[in-house]
Amino acid sequence: MMETWLVGTGLTSEIGQALLSCLEPTCRVLGVSRQSAVSSTHHVTWVQGDLANHRELWVERLVDELKSRHVEQVAGVVHAAGVVFADQVTATTPDEIDQTLMVNLRAGLRLLQGLRPWLKSGSSVVLVSSVDARMQSSDGPAAIYGAAKAGLEGLARQLAAEWGESGVRINAVAPGAIASGMGPQASLADRITGHIALGRLGNPKEVAHVIKFLLSPQSSYITGTVIRVDGGLNLRY
Numbered sequence: 001m002m003e004t005w006l007v008g009t010g011l012t013s014e015i016g017q018a019l020l021s022c023l024e025p026t027c028r029v030l031g032v033s034r035q036s037a038v039s040s041t042h043h044v045t046w047v048q049g050d051l052a053n054h055r056e057l058w059v060e061r062l063v064d065e066l067k068s069r070h071v072e073q074v075a076g077v078v079h080a081a082g083v084v085f086a087d088q089v090t091a092t093t094p095d096e097i098d099q100t101l102m103v104n105l106r107a108g109l110r111l112l113q114g115l116r117p118w119l120k121s122g123s124s125v126v127l128v129s130s131v132d133a134r135m136q137s138s139d140g141p142a143a144i145y146g147a148a149k150a151g152l153e154g155l156a157r158q159l160a161a162e163w164g165e166s167g168v169r170i171n172a173v174a175p176g177a178i179a180s181g182m183g184p185q186a187s188l189a190d191r192i193t194g195h196i197a198l199g200r201l202g203n204p205k206e207v208a209h210v211i212k213f214l215l216s217p218q219s220s221y222i223t224g225t226v227i228r229v230d231g232g233l234n235l236r237y
């Protein structure tokens with residue numbers, strides 16, 4: 001079987017790891033991480049990069065890897081890196097604002113700019129947003145994070161329109177309260193599940209399966225959309 005390539009950020013996250021564990025065995029993965037200790041395997045190669053650092057050449061490193069392996073097309077791209085500083089906007093420091101916008105939003109844009117030559121008919125991009133793009137969570141205010149995620153959803157719609165004719169699809173998924181790294185604090189879980197129709201937090205696999213679907217040809221007529229994976233958050237009032 002022919003191998004396909006997936007390039008992504010945030011693949012060391014619990015949602016990212018759940019995605020890697022459900023990919024087809026023919027899928028080769030190139031991921032960015034700040035961690036120097038993540039070791040590459042036959043299927044997954046890591047390049048080091050801090051998405052919050054303007055001077056870091058992580059996009060160039062990804063491109064060099066693709067060129068050195070003579071990759072002609074990247075079938076899937078996932079931008080799942082995220083960071084949040086939950087606080088009132090007046091208490092958010094300039095450095096926290098920069099980090100939030102750089103990691104959640106700017107990195108997604110830079111990734112897609114850099115990979116554009118490898119995105120061809122059939123390629124699919126998934127940007128990991130959040131329900132916080134539309135509402136505040138019980139974890140507290142996180143205006144910059146919400147703005148960055150709303151920006152990602154705008155990016156998905158604009159690029160879906162711009163690149164649609166070349167057969168490239170771009171969508172976003174918006175997880176709700178997921179029991180993983182950036183998920184709700186344990187002390188708030190009961191209060192939050194009271195707002196969820198399914199009455200429980202989601203698990204990383206449930207987000208990963210939707211990302212996998214959007215990456216696959218089964219979603220070939222879906223582009224420019226945001227799929228919420230939130231168990232029916234705020235369906236009652």
Ligand SMILES: NC(=O)c1ccc[n+]([C@@H]2O[C@H](COP(=O)([O-])OP(=O)(O)OC[C@H]3O[C@@H](n4cnc5c(N)ncnc54)[C@H](OP(=O)(O)O)[C@@H]3O)[C@@H](O)[C@H]2O)c1
Nearest residue numbers: 010012013014015033034051080081082130178181182183
């Ligand atoms: N968990 C939830 O309830 C929830 C809800 C809505 C949306 N989301 C979104 O889902 C995604 C994954 O969330 P998670 O909870 O699974 O996250 P997580 O386990 O906390 O992982 C965060 C990821 O972001 C990467 N990252 C953060 N800062 C980075 C930087 N400066 N440079 C490079 N990579 C950086 C980390 O990579 P390294 O540490 O390897 O560098 C890691 O892979 C995020 O985009 C988050 O906003 C999560």
